Amino acid sequence: MSNPLTAGMELGRKAPPVALVVFGASGDLTSRKLLPALAALSRRRQLTDAFAVVGVARSDMDDLAFRKLAAEAVPDADPEWEELVKGFRYVQGDYGHPDTFEALHAVLDEVDESRGTNGNRVFYLATVPEQFGVVAAALDKHGLARLAPGHFGRLVIEKPFGHDPQSAAALDATIHSAFDEDSIYRIDHYLGKETVQNVLALRFANAIFEPVWNRQYVDHIQVTVAESLGVGHRGGFYETAGALRDIVQNHVMQVLGITLMEPPATVDAQGIRDEKVKLLKAIEIMDEDQVVTSSVRGQYDAGWVEGEPVIGYRQEEGVAPDSTTDTYVAMRLAVDNWRWAGVPIFIRTGKRLPKRVTEVAMSFEKVPHLPFASALTRDLEANSLVVRIQPDEGVTVGFGAKVPGSEFRIRTVSMDFAYGAAFIEESPDAYERLLLDAMVGDPTLFIRSDEVEQSWKVVAPVLSAWEAGDVPVSRYEAGSWGPRQADRLIEAGGRRWRRP
Ligand SMILES: NC(=O)c1ccc[n+]([C@@H]2O[C@H](COP(=O)([O-])OP(=O)(O)OC[C@H]3O[C@@H](n4cnc5c(N)ncnc54)[C@H](OP(=O)(O)O)[C@@H]3O)[C@@H](O)[C@H]2O)c1
Numbered sequence: 434m435s436n437p438l439t440a441g442m443e444l445g446r447k448a449p450p451v452a453l454v455v456f457g458a459s460g461d462l463t464s465r466k467l468l469p470a471l472a473a474l475s476r477r478r479q480l481t482d483a484f485a486v487v488g489v490a491r492s493d494m495d496d497l498a499f500r501k502l503a504a505e506a507v508p509d510a511d512p513e514w515e516e517l518v519k520g521f522r523y524v525q526g527d528y529g530h531p532d533t534f535e536a537l538h539a540v541l542d543e544v545d546e547s548r549g550t551n552g553n554r555v556f557y558l559a560t561v562p563e564q565f566g567v568v569a570a571a572l573d574k575h576g577l578a579r580l581a582p583g584h585f586g587r588l589v590i591e592k593p594f595g596h597d598p599q600s601a602a603a604l605d606a607t608i609h610s611a612f613d614e615d616s617i618y619r620i621d622h623y624l625g626k627e628t629v630q631n632v633l634a635l636r637f638a639n640a641i642f643e644p645v646w647n648r649q650y651v652d653h654i655q656v657t658v659a660e661s662l663g664v665g666h667r668g669g670f671y672e673t674a675g676a677l678r679d680i681v682q683n684h685v686m687q688v689l690g691i692t693l694m695e696p697p698a699t700v701d702a703q704g705i706r707d708e709k710v711k712l713l714k715a716i717e718i719m720d721e722d723q724v725v726t727s728s729v730r731g732q733y734d735a736g737w738v739e740g741e742p743v744i745g746y747r748q749e750e751g752v753a754p755d756s757t758t759d760t761y762v763a764m765r766l767a768v769d770n771w772r773w774a775g776v777p778i779f780i781r782t783g784k785r786l787p788k789r790v791t792e793v794a795m796s797f798e799k800v801p802h803l804p805f806a807s808a809l810t811r812d813l814e815a816n817s818l819v820v821r822i823q824p825d826e827g828v829t830v831g832f833g834a835k836v837p838g839s840e841f842r843i844r845t846v847s848m849d850f851a852y853g854a855a856f857i858e859e860s861p862d863a864y865e866r867l868l869l870d871a872m873v874g875d876p877t878l879f880i881r882s883d884e885v886e887q888s889w890k891v892v893a894p895v896l897s898a899w900e901a902g903d904v905p906v907s908r909y910e911a912g913s914w915g916p917r918q919a920d921r922l923i924e925a926g927g928r929r930w931r932r933p
Pocket residue numbers: 456457458459460461462463465489490491492493526527528529558559560561562564591592593
């Protein structure tokens with residue numbers, strides 16, 4: 434198997450002959466992410482002529498209208514994309530109706546003939562989660578899921594994977610009755626981000642970081658996933674989700690997995706996913722009392738973000754005026770293994786925070802003795818290593834340096850690596866990488882069934898204690914860094930949240 438750190442960048446790495454079937458062809462994700470990602474792959478010559486997209490949705494479109502949609506989704510398209518789009522096909526129909534799949538079957542047979550896609554299919558579920566199981570079962574029923582030897586049929590599934598552990602297990606059972614685990618590609622687009630993959634390079638390609646990546650040197654860890662946006666027009670959807678389900682269950686757990694796992698024996702799909710799942714299993718499952726003391730559930734009120742006045746969550750379109758949905762979560766987690774015992778892991782995520790930023794910050798132990806007058810080290814903080822996942826991708830190391838002058842004053846300074854400055858290559862969008870991997874058949878950056886199950890085990894007790902009303906909803910002003918309760922959570926141990 435190719436090395437996932439370099440795969441996709443390798444010259445000549447190309448998708449094999451394949452038809453990409455997009456369920457949700459008329460949706461937001463398809464226009465905003467999937468079509469631009471395909472155009473970028475085409476620009477990088479990573480698609481062959483034996484490639485086709487077949488869109489499936491209810492909207493009243495024909496092939497021409499879908500091609501127009503595909504062309505318009507990529508404003509700076511080149512002639513090659515325009516040429517490629519000419520082969521795109523559209524099947525109009527409801528996923529609940531067998532005719533849709535009969536028509537799809539016929540179109541796929543035609544495409545195999547006309548484009549040479551050779552009976553290979555990637556089915557991308559870019560549709561509403563209620564339809565994931567419906568589509569998988571229908572593909573199986575219509576003989577589209579399990580293909581003859583020598584051809585592949587893969588299923589790519591968007592988030593969210595289930596609403597709770599029970600629905601996730603039920604969805605897993607449905608898709609497993611149609612596809613083997615090896616053919617199921619569960620997306621967490623965070624894993625497609627260069628900076629998340631760079632954690633592997635940082636840790637396992639350098640001699641200076643991994644030796645201090647443990648309880649002997651790390652005092653605590655902070656993971657921040659902050660958004661400045663509110664729920665926009667997706668209030669109705671958000672009411673059924675909340676930040677814990679939308680961000681913590683998937684993205685935060687995956688980032689923790691990659692950052693805190695043991696070194697894998699091999700950097701490949703099995704090596705990495707085995708280690709991530711071991712790490713997830715070591716995260717302490719909270720009991721009800723721990724949920725009360727170690728979690729904060731917040732919701733934003735009106736305020737100011739980036740200089741603009743914004744309304745509160747309960748005033749957003751599609752949101753109940755007495756909603757208790759979490760738009761902010763902070764938690765203290767513990768990882769019970771040799772490497773991390775006793776190191777608190779603080780996570781926080783929220784909407785309507787002051788800025789959009791995702792980062793993992795390791796804060797190191799203080800030195801055992803500072804041989805300087807204490808007044809001269811007032812501005813010295815503990816050493817830190819921050820992986821900046823977005824926007825401004827890179828790594829920052831914070832350490833103490835002498836302030837120029839006759840006194841021996843010491844202050845924290847930073848050493849910065851910025852992707853934009855160090856490399857001329859642009860980081861591919863996460864969806865480019867993940868789409869190519871699904872077509873090539875490299876599942877390393879996709880989530881395995883046991884990882885989903887374990888992430889739900891961590892989150893489920895928090896959800897049930899919250900739903901039982903054990904933890905009140907704390908209010909925070911839009912544009913602030915979250916509720917006071919979150920500050921108290923971290924300050925109880927003498928630490929404080931970073932201000933990224
Ligand atoms: N949008 C994003 O930025 C984003 C980011 C990360 C993950 N995701 C995930 O991606 C998935 C799609 O999200 P989205 O925002 O693109 O949703 P969306 O804009 O609501 O699109 C849903 C698509 O599914 C189709 N659809 C729904 N029910 C159908 C049915 N019964 N039969 C046929 N077609 C049906 C719709 O077709 P018609 O409208 O033509 O009926 C539409 O094409 C979701 O799982 C979401 O969680 C989205």
